[in-house]
Amino acid sequence: MQSFDQVVNETLIMKKLEELYSGKAKSVFSTDQEDRYILHFRDDTSAFDGKKVEQLDRKGMVNNVFNGFIMQRLEEAGIATHFERLLSPQEALVKRLDMMPIECVVRNIAAGSICRRLGITEGIDLEPPTFELFLKNDDLGDPMINEYHIASFGWANVDDVARARELTFAVNEVLKPLFLEADMLLVDYKLEFGLYQGEVVLGDEFTPDGCRLWDVNTREKLDKDRFRQDLGNVIESYEQVGRRLGIDFDAAVGALPAV
Numbered sequence: 001m002q003s004f005d006q007v008v009n010e011t012l013i014m015k016k017l018e019e020l021y022s023g024k025a026k027s028v029f030s031t032d033q034e035d036r037y038i039l040h041f042r043d044d045t046s047a048f049d050g051k052k053v054e055q056l057d058r059k060g061m062v063n064n065v066f067n068g069f070i071m072q073r074l075e076e077a078g079i080a081t082h083f084e085r086l087l088s089p090q091e092a093l094v095k096r097l098d099m100m101p102i103e104c105v106v107r108n109i110a111a112g113s114i115c116r117r118l119g120i121t122e123g124i125d126l127e128p129p130t131f132e133l134f135l136k137n138d139d140l141g142d143p144m145i146n147e148y149h150i151a152s153f154g155w156a157n158v159d160d161v162a163r164a165r166e167l168t169f170a171v172n173e174v175l176k177p178l179f180l181e182a183d184m185l186l187v188d189y190k191l192e193f194g195l196y197q198g199e200v201v202l203g204d205e206f207t208p209d210g211c212r213l214w215d216v217n218t219r220e221k222l223d224k225d226r227f228r229q230d231l232g233n234v235i236e237s238y239e240q241v242g243r244r245l246g247i248d249f250d251a252a253v254g255a256l257p258a259v
């Protein structure tokens with residue numbers, strides 16, 4: 001018979017098996033549990049559909065810890081996510097989702113592609129916040145799509161997309177005040193969803209790579225636009241965002257194995 005300690009150890013130890021997918025900033029590995037994956041946050045940073053790529057020291061660790069913090073806040077607010085726990089400074093254990101090939105974007109303030117597409121001045125408040133869908137396809141530059149495209153081409157189930165939109169707005173209700181309390185404006189963000197046991201669940205990541213965050217007083221950019229626009233101090237800004245939220249990066253990784 002197994003001892004209690006053996007059972008606990010077996011549930012905590014996770015075997016990393018083959019690399020299934022390598023994205024622009026993360027790699028996904030299978031594990032010895034069929035419904036669990038390991039996300040490895042690399043130090044790579046990319047923009048413009050992979051045309052600009054750089055390695056930034058500490059980036060994998062900062063984004064992994066940041067993502068874990070945000071996913072936990074969302075779980076506490078009743079939003080189901082794939083996040084299970086941090087495994088090492090650059091790795092997290094997640095549920096295996098059947099991902100929809102779609103990006104859901106909410107915008108509270110005009111910035112980025114909406115300004116270029118619609119001729120809008122950056123910084124205008126969007127009241128109510130607006131919602132956009134994009135197809136995940138680097139070769140096509142992630143084109144904007146609508147629900148009818150998704151239905152006609154069978155990219156996802158229409159009800160699941162409606163649920164994803166509802167959850168994307170629910171995330172805004174949790175994170176907008178969270179960032180504002182730390183003197184930051186959540187300008188916009190991109191989320192990706194998948195199915196786990198029939199339920200639409202938040203997947204991928206929430207980090208300064210996939211959202212825009214401005215200082216509430218100076219409107220200084222604290223997110224990936226620092227990399228896109230060559231503003232410098234990219235990871236320093238990500239860490240500053242985390243510290244403002246109360247994240248202690250050194251303490252968070254201190255107890256983890258240094259894999």
Ligand code: 5GP
Binds near residue numbers: 105113142211
């Ligand atoms: P935009 O459409 O203005 O380029 O992006 C809107 C928001 O979604 C921004 O916060 C941006 O960082 C995020 N976003 C859109 N597409 C991607 C993507 O392919 N990767 C990442 N990391 N973020 C994205």
